[in-house]
Amino acid sequence: MEIGRYTAQVFLLFGKEVDMSKVAYTKRNVEKCWCGSCPVQVHSKCAHDLYEASKTTDELPPPDQLGGLYCSTGTAACEDLSFVNLCNCPACQVWGENGLVGNHYCEHDPAVS
Numbered sequence: 001m002e003i004g005r006y007t008a009q010v011f012l013l014f015g016k017e018v019d020m021s022k023v024a025y026t027k028r029n030v031e032k033c034w035c036g037s038c039p040v041q042v043h044s045k046c047a048h049d050l051y052e053a054s055k056t057t058d059e060l061p062p063p064d065q066l067g068g069l070y071c072s073t074g075t076a077a078c079e080d081l082s083f084v085n086l087c088n089c090p091a092c093q094v095w096g097e098n099g100l101v102g103n104h105y106c107e108h109d110p111a112v113s
Helices: 027-032 045-054 093-097
Strands: 010-013 016-019
Touching: 027 093
Parallel strands: none
Antiparallel strands: 010 016
């Protein structure tokens, strides 16, 4: 399933859509997410603007309007990220709580079960 420029890990199983993302796309996880301060996107105007806009609403923004939680949504829509920088993933509470092992989800696909 394509969500904006994001690809959600959704599969059809016995006629029902099944989300295979390991990390739930929830407001609680968005609030714990460290992507907004990550060196990979710290100089990204696009990511900064998306991240700040997402903090002004109580609603969970669509994945293509959030500058973060890439371990759930996958590749970032912003094109001005610096993937050569180290990322915050291993220090993030969401990463630890979900037993993740990868990093740079903003550049790659989301973590999957």
